[in-house]
Amino acid sequence: MAAARSGDVSSLRAAPLVELRGITKRFGSLLANDAIDLSVDAGQVLALLGENGAGKSTLTRILYGLSRADAGEIRIAGKPVTMTSPADALAAGIGMVTQEFTLVGPMTVTENLMLAGSPLGRVDRKAARARVLAASERLGVPVDPDAVVERLSVGERQRVEILKALLGDCRLLVLDEPTAVLVPADVDLLFASIRRLTAEGMAVVFISHKLHEVVDLADRIGVLRRGRLVADLPAEGLDPVAIAALMVGAAGPADADLPDDVVDEALATAVGLDGAAPSTQAGPVDQGRPAALQVTGLSLAGDPRPRLDDVSLTVRAGEIVGVAGVSGNGQTELVAALCGTTPVTTGTVRVGDAEVTGLDVAARLRAGLGRLTEDRRGSVVLGMSVEQNLVLEDLDRFRTGPFLSRRRVRAHAEALIERFDIRAAPGDPIRSLSGGNMQKVLLARALERDPTVLVASQPTRGLDVGACQYVYAQLRALRDAGSGVLLVSEDLDELIGIADRIVVLSGGRLVGEVAAADATREALGVLMTGSREHAA
Amino acid sequence: MRFVLRGREPRWLAAAAAGLAVVATLALTAGPIRLAGAAPVSAFERYVVSPLSTGNGIAEVLLAATPLLFTGLAVAIAFRVGYYNIGAEGQFLVGAMATTAVALALPDLPAAAALPLGLVGGALGGVAWAFLPAFLRRRAGIDEVVTTLLLNPVAVLLLQGMLNGPWRNPDTGFPDSATFGVGYRLPELFGSRVHAGLLVGLVLVAVTAVVMSATPLGVRLRAAGQSPAAAEFSGVPVGLLQWRSALVSGGLAGLGGASQVLGVQHQLTGSLAAGYGYTGVVVATLGGLSAVGVLAVALLLGDVQVGAQGASIALQLPSQMGGVLTSVLLLTVVAALSVRHYRLVRRTPRSPRPVEG
Numbered sequence: 001m002a003a004a005r006s007g008d009v010s011s012l013r014a015a016p017l018v019e020l021r022g023i024t025k026r027f028g029s030l031l032a033n034d035a036i037d038l039s040v041d042a043g044q045v046l047a048l049l050g051e052n053g054a055g056k057s058t059l060t061r062i063l064y065g066l067s068r069a070d071a072g073e074i075r076i077a078g079k080p081v082t083m084t085s086p087a088d089a090l091a092a093g094i095g096m097v098t099q100e101f102t103l104v105g106p107m108t109v110t111e112n113l114m115l116a117g118s119p120l121g122r123v124d125r126k127a128a129r130a131r132v133l134a135a136s137e138r139l140g141v142p143v144d145p146d147a148v149v150e151r152l153s154v155g156e157r158q159r160v161e162i163l164k165a166l167l168g169d170c171r172l173l174v175l176d177e178p179t180a181v182l183v184p185a186d187v188d189l190l191f192a193s194i195r196r197l198t199a200e201g202m203a204v205v206f207i208s209h210k211l212h213e214v215v216d217l218a219d220r221i222g223v224l225r226r227g228r229l230v231a232d233l234p235a236e237g238l239d240p241v242a243i244a245a246l247m248v249g250a251a252g253p254a255d256a257d258l259p260d261d262v263v264d265e266a267l268a269t270a271v272g273l274d275g276a277a278p279s280t281q282a283g284p285v286d287q288g289r290p291a292a293l294q295v296t297g298l299s300l301a302g303d304p305r306p307r308l309d310d311v312s313l314t315v316r317a318g319e320i321v322g323v324a325g326v327s328g329n330g331q332t333e334l335v336a337a338l339c340g341t342t343p344v345t346t347g348t349v350r351v352g353d354a355e356v357t358g359l360d361v362a363a364r365l366r367a368g369l370g371r372l373t374e375d376r377r378g379s380v381v382l383g384m385s386v387e388q389n390l391v392l393e394d395l396d397r398f399r400t401g402p403f404l405s406r407r408r409v410r411a412h413a414e415a416l417i418e419r420f421d422i423r424a425a426p427g428d429p430i431r432s433l434s435g436g437n438m439q440k441v442l443l444a445r446a447l448e449r450d451p452t453v454l455v456a457s458q459p460t461r462g463l464d465v466g467a468c469q470y471v472y473a474q475l476r477a478l479r480d481a482g483s484g485v486l487l488v489s490e491d492l493d494e495l496i497g498i499a500d501r502i503v504v505l506s507g508g509r510l511v512g513e514v515a516a517a518d519a520t521r522e523a524l525g526v527l528m529t530g531s532r533e534h535a536a
Numbered sequence: 537m538r539f540v541l542r543g544r545e546p547r548w549l550a551a552a553a554a555g556l557a558v559v560a561t562l563a564l565t566a567g568p569i570r571l572a573g574a575a576p577v578s579a580f581e582r583y584v585v586s587p588l589s590t591g592n593g594i595a596e597v598l599l600a601a602t603p604l605l606f607t608g609l610a611v612a613i614a615f616r617v618g619y620y621n622i623g624a625e626g627q628f629l630v631g632a633m634a635t636t637a638v639a640l641a642l643p644d645l646p647a648a649a650a651l652p653l654g655l656v657g658g659a660l661g662g663v664a665w666a667f668l669p670a671f672l673r674r675r676a677g678i679d680e681v682v683t684t685l686l687l688n689p690v691a692v693l694l695l696q697g698m699l700n701g702p703w704r705n706p707d708t709g710f711p712d713s714a715t716f717g718v719g720y721r722l723p724e725l726f727g728s729r730v731h732a733g734l735l736v737g738l739v740l741v742a743v744t745a746v747v748m749s750a751t752p753l754g755v756r757l758r759a760a761g762q763s764p765a766a767a768e769f770s771g772v773p774v775g776l777l778q779w780r781s782a783l784v785s786g787g788l789a790g791l792g793g794a795s796q797v798l799g800v801q802h803q804l805t806g807s808l809a810a811g812y813g814y815t816g817v818v819v820a821t822l823g824g825l826s827a828v829g830v831l832a833v834a835l836l837l838g839d840v841q842v843g844a845q846g847a848s849i850a851l852q853l854p855s856q857m858g859g860v861l862t863s864v865l866l867l868t869v870v871a872a873l874s875v876r877h878y879r880l881v882r883r884t885p886r887s888p889r890p891v892e893g
């Protein structure tokens with residue numbers, strides 16, 4: 001708590017640009033934000049850190065008027081303001097890019113910005129277009145004002161979101177996990193833009209789980225733990241290990257309530273940081289082992305080029321095969337085709353001994369396919385509870401006569417919550433879970449069935465370091481138990497660290513394969529971009 | 537002042553909203569009732585309380601609620617899975633026509649054969665009328681709201697065509713069918729006009745309630761209705777469930793038509809096209825798409841409908857005033873139920889709250 005108090009000194013200096021005082025937010029019995037004091041000065045980058053569910057998004061949503069604090073106040077340049085909606089926040093000079101984007105797909109960039117700017121009144125397309133160009137000049141990254149948003153890459157869309165937030169007279173830009181969805185090149189561009197903006201005097205609050213980025217970019221860091229601000233320090237001189245220790249509570253007196261093993265585990269985690277996942281290959285897999293997943297000649301027609309073009313690959317039992325590639329080169333389509341949500345044009349998919357090409361999702365599940373897709377919120381029924389989502393794939397197993405046995409559903413959910421350390425009660429609405437906990441629910445649902453093969457796409461996106469390590473450990477355990485894993489990821493360190501073999505997808509085609517033991521970022525990068533002219 | 541989305545909703549909120557809607561309805565309809573020359577308080581008493589004060593009145597309420605049970609349930613089941621069947625009206629009428637066809641073709645069957653045959657015929661008639669929109673939705677993705685709605689007037693025209701053509705009453709020459717044989721009378725209950733169709737409806741309400749809340753199928757249906765993509769991802773065959781629910785929905789509406797001709801009219805008449813199917817949409821929506829809700833709302837609307845007849849006799853109020861009352865109730869309830877997600881806040885900045893800690 002000593003660290004948190006350091007903010008109090010600021011009242012002696014000139015008032016900070018934005019100041020939060022005693023912000024408190026409860027969800028039922030859960031204290032998501034506990035009397036948080038924080039401030040940001042002009043030209044400063046404040047990084048908010050903390051484990052999944054620590055309350056970071058909640059705090060920024062309050063700052064942007066998307067949610068209302070139960071107690072506490074927000075001051076801008078020393079004056080208290082009431083924020084009841086994003087419109088208030090924008091008027092007060094606060095812009096935000098949330099975790100979910102809010103662009104209208106079929107419209108152009110200019111039209112999207114016009115929507116945000118002036119809901120009523122005259123529509124001056126030319127002036128709006130000029131403003132888009134001027135704003136992208138400010139970012140230092142070109143943005144085509146006439147591009148249709150749904151054709152843009154994720155990185156480009158994010159730039160449009162930032163432009164939207166910068167409209168008006170924005171003095172504080174809030175970015176909730178902006179880098180979670182970006183490829184490394186886009187992260188560099190984003191950071192360059194942030195530096196340009198702060199040089200102009202803009203303040204930036206930014207949430208991230210990637211600690212090395214934080215050290216790169218932030219001037220100050222605020223660390224949240226279970227709703228409390230446990231540290232508020234200059235970033236100068238901190239290294240990722242020290243930050244990780246703060247997040248889980250290995251430093252300072254405030255963590256007396258944490259058992260030692262949690263701290264040890266967290267520190268062990270932190271040590272593995274620089275190589276995202278410590279490498280533990282089991283050595284080359286015996287080619288004689290049975291195939292867990294066999295994809296032959298898979299193609300998916302598209303316009304103008306096929307979205308998947310003659311993809312063949314085999315995942316053997318007891319093997320993790322990584323799929324690398326620049327996003328938008330067929331990864332999403334490959335996963336959808338394997339999961340049965342998109343019908344393929346030609347080719348076959350076999351899971352274990354069963355051909356599942358034409359089968360529906362339920363039949364694929366029965367054949368032993370497990371899935372973990374990048375679209376977490378799209379994989380659960382948001383209106384239902386944690387336990388209902390946990391059993392949704394397998395309802396008939398919990399039947400007593402014709403009825404669903406609530407008791408057995410509850411017992412099953414409780415067992416999984418215990419085994420996978422999900423921080424939620426069985427009856428909680430799944431909508432209220434933080435990203436990491438939702439991923440654990442999905443992981444639990446997929447692994448509990450003992451899949452022959454698990455198709456996992458971006459399984460650690462948006463997860464804190466501890467949760468990432470947890471997912472890696474689960475994937476390895478699954479492999480060691482004799483299942484196959486197909487791991488689609490944009491994080492090369494992750495692939496190199498955990499996969500046994502890595503194949504590279506580019507322009508919808510497999511363009512290379514390397515053993516993970518010999519793989520380097522550079523070699524993969526060359527493969528990934530070597531056929532760039534095919535790329536989207 | 538303006539509305540802000542609530543973070544969390546207390547449990548009592550929905551009930552409070554419904555209560556508020558009732559109060560608002562009373563306030564809003566008091567004016568028209570006064571204009572029509574009656575005292576609002578005694579009029580409301582006539583509408584709601586009087587029908588329930590005599591045994592005969594209660595029987596009439598049950599009778600009025602019976603067809604609404606079927607159509608309300610039909611609509612609720614379809615809406616729940618995300619299939620927006622607005623065609624219960626047509627399905628109800630075609631069900632009644634199918635029952636009539638059976639009754640006129642085999643007039644002398646004994647009750648033990650006639651009633652099951654008549655009811656099953658009605659259900660199949662409803663299924664048949666629901667088939668085309670459901671098929672078009674499943675095979676071609678054509679919006680069922682438009683197709684089911686457009687088939688309603690077609691069913692009404694078909695009814696009128698049959699009554700003015702092949703089924704014109706041979707004795708009177710009126711556009712009513714001949715009276716059905718004695719085997720085709722649903723038994724009456726409690727020595728009143730209430731008939732066994734009510735029991736069929738109650739059983740269906742109970743079965744639906746149990747299926748929706750306590751079986752795997754119920755969970756799948758709800759998941760399919762709430763987030764089709766996520767349900768599909770979890771192995772729930774959304775399209776198949778919608779297709780089946782569409783047909784079940786049509787069957788229930790058709791069964792309602794059968795119950796009405798077998799239990800009340802004992803012949804087919806043009807007066808059957810009285811909007812039971814459309815009212816079913818109201819019943820399902822007001823009842824929150826739950827079976828028990830449908831039962832409660834059907835009884836309430838039956839009550840007001842019977843009350844409206846009494847009020848028009850006793851207070852000289854136009855009988856349409858009952859319709860005004862239920863329509864205003866629909867609007868206020870739907871408005872209150874959606875506004876409950878919001879909270880009213882003052883726009884001006886307030887003095888800061890004391891800082892905790």
Ligand SMILES: Nc1ncnc2c1ncn2[C@@H]1O[C@H](COP(=O)(O)OP(=O)(O)OP(=O)(O)O)[C@@H](O)[C@H]1O
Binds near residue numbers: 059
């Ligand atoms: N609307 C809500 N209703 C109930 N609980 C909620 C709601 N929103 C958030 N929570 C809970 O509040 C806590 C903080 O959530 P928050 O989203 O702020 O976490 P976070 O730090 O952003 O995590 P992540 O890194 O996973 O995004 C979590 O335990 C979450 O389950």
Ligand SMILES: [Mg+2]
Binds near residue numbers: 057058099435
């Ligand atoms: Mg968050």
